[in-house]
Amino acid sequence: MPDVSEVFDNIESRPTTQVAALDLGSNSFHLVVARIVADNVQILHRIKQKVRLANGLDQHNILSQEAIDRGIDTLKVIAESLKGFEPDTVRIVATYTLRKAKNAKEFIRAAKKVFPYPIEVISGIEEARLIYSGVAHTNQDTGQRLVVDIGGGSTEFIIGEGFDAKLLRSLQMGCVSYTKRFFSGGELTRQAFKKATTAAQQELELIDDKYLKTGWQTCIGTSGTIKAIVLLAQSLDESNPEGFVALDDLEILRNQCIDAGHIENLQFEQITPDRRPVLAAGIAVLIGVFKSLKILTMEYSPAALREGVLYEMEEQLSHRDIRERTAQSLATRYDVDTEQAKRVHNTALSIYDQCRKGWKIGGQENNNMLGWAALLHEIGLQINTRGVQRHSAYIIQNVDLHGFNQEQQSLLSILIRFHRKKVRPEEIPEFWQFDAQVVFKLLALLRISVLLNIKRQDDIIPEFDVDASENKIVLTFPPHWLEQKPIFMADLSREQQYLNALGLELKFA
Known part of the structure; x- marks a missing residue:
């Protein structure tokens, strides 16, 4: 048996890299810090800050100054947790609201003053791919899976098998945007639920036929909205499978919301107070998803976008x-x-x-x-x-x-x-x-x-030297070679003029 101290010495000598992924979502900002050891991602800690960025998006897709300020104040707090991280070990991705906002650059410009890492605004398809990657790395189910992620401003739908995502779509419906659209006064009426669910099903008309034809063996839901709904479904009946939700559960929860009459009257102890204002919209959207895609049951997965970002960082750091x-x-x-x-x-x-x-x-x-x-x-x-x-x-x-x-x-x-x-x-x-x-x-x-x-x-061009300084670049070819290539020399002369427009000087000899 090896000496215990030698075992620990071997463990300590393994190369490790600490990385962080920050998801600037429409509802919350999520930070996940992890370390990469022997090609494995080990989560160290998580930070979640409620921001509701999508609340500040008006009908003209202009993000309000109040929403920008909320986001920047939150980034100031998160920046404290990232002190000491190298730039290539931190990745920040922004989703629906900053994709949609016409003045997103104002947010990013303000963020640069308090936050030393670049913010990447990713497309809906890229968001869906990263969500699927997070789920694929943490769930061990077999066969094709449908992954659904209800965010603050958009909902992503992915069908894949193993690590391969086959269908990816991002639809413009989320718990914050639908709260603002259908439950803005806080009233929880049957009519409001019906309108919200119908709107979700109208969005799903874009994909439902193709997704149903492709099919899946398991359905997985991710992120905070579905997590909260699954927790509430479990409380309805202790015999319900843990971590699952069915359409019957959703309809019971909808009726409980209607009976409460107003967001402020919701008494769901299983979820945090800051989740309650957007819960009704989340339930309405998920009912629409279940009905349009004929889902029987959905299983919750704790992995989502930020985990997908982490696993991709691990691949990039491993040159993949x-x-x-x-x-x-x-x-x-x-x-x-x-x-x-x-x-x-x-x-x-x-x-x-x-x-x-x-x-x-x-x-x-x-x-x-x-x-x-x-x-x-x-x-x-x-x-x-x-x-x-x-x-x-x-x-x-x-x-x-x-x-x-x-x-x-x-x-x-x-x-x-x-x-x-x-x-x-x-x-x-x-x-x-x-x-x-x-x-x-x-x-x-x-x-x-x-x-x-x-x-x-x-082998048309001989070996040549290149020298660059400030705004100048010099190409040096073998003696007399250019003299024998008048057309190429003319091309280089024309290129000099083109590069001048960029403030760059090209010289050659």
């Missing part, structure tokens, strides 16, 4: 970034010329490596974005060779890119949109994760790499 698979899959789907993509990719990353110190553009994320842009820059060739940059950018901007948040997807689209022809800086949006000068320099590197491989052949 899902975005790499997404980019490769997209290249295959659109029959990209892989040989040319590799040439541009290799050239771009080689030049990037020589420029990153002089241009101060280091960091794995910048390297990744440049590489994926190089891989996918000709994805629009299937549409038309003319204006390929516009076609490629359109595809990237509008396709579901699993693993990419909205800013990353937008940056990828911008890099590809302006990889050739005239650059229009005024059409390049403001980014929060990426500095404007870094974006311009990544674009310059992609453009130069495409130009260097314009002949679409190997």
Whole structure:
């Protein structure tokens, strides 16, 4: 038997990484802190702060200053729990309300002043994928599963098997938005429940046929609304299976709410007081879900979006970034010329490596974005060779890119949109994760790499040196080589003018 001290020495010597995931939801902000040990995610602690961000969203999708202030005040509190974390070990994702808000940048701008980590606004499909990932890593059921997550502003529906999500949708219905829409005065009437449930079923008309045809063996519900409802269902009858809810339970709970008459009269001891104001809307939505999708019973899972984020961070830290698979899959789907993509990719990353110190553009994320842009820059060739940059950018901007948040997807689209022809800086949006000068320099590197491989052949361009400093980049070719390539030299001269629009100076010799 080994010495006990040796066993503990071995345990202590295992590499561990502490990570944190923060979900800026429409109802609550959730922080989960975990450590990664031997490819396993171990949850250390959780923090939940009720914010009800969606309450501040008006009919014009403008987020009120009061809601922004509530969110920023909450971030100040959470920031204390994240002191000492390295930037690449913290990921913050924002969902429905900040997706929807036209003035979301005001929130993010204010957040940057009190919170040192970038906020990623993710699409509904990406939110659904991450939710499913969280469930798939923690539930051991077999066969196909339907996962339902009722949030504050949206509800996600995913059908998958194992770790593979097959159908993903996000519908605009949630416990906070429906409370505001159908129960704003606090009155709990049968008519209000009927209207809310009917509205939910109308939303579900978008997906119910396809989901019912696909089918599932188990149905799983996640997040706070379903957790509260499952707790209440258990209290109705002790013989009810623990952790499950059925349609009969939901209808009893609805009737109890109607009997109470008003949100303030609800006496459900099993749930926290701050959950009660949005409970009725959650019940109404879930009744609509059960009826439209013909669900018999639903099991609660404690895993949700933030757990999915944590497991994805573990994969990225282990160099298994899902975005790499997404980019490769997209290249295959659109029959990209892989040989040319590799040439541009290799050239771009080689030049990037020589420029990153002089241009101060280091960091794995910048390297990744440049590489994926190089891989996918000709994805629009299937549409038309003319204006390929516009076609490629359109595809990237509008396709579901699993693993990419909205800013990353937008940056990828911008890099590809302006990889050739005239650059229009005024059409390049403001980014929060990426500095404007870094974006311009990544674009310059992609453009130069495409130009260097314009002949679409190997070994056409000789070895050359690259030097970068401040806003200047210098390409140095072997003596007299450029003199023998007048057309290529003319191309470089034209590129000088294009890059001037970005405030960058290209020199070559």
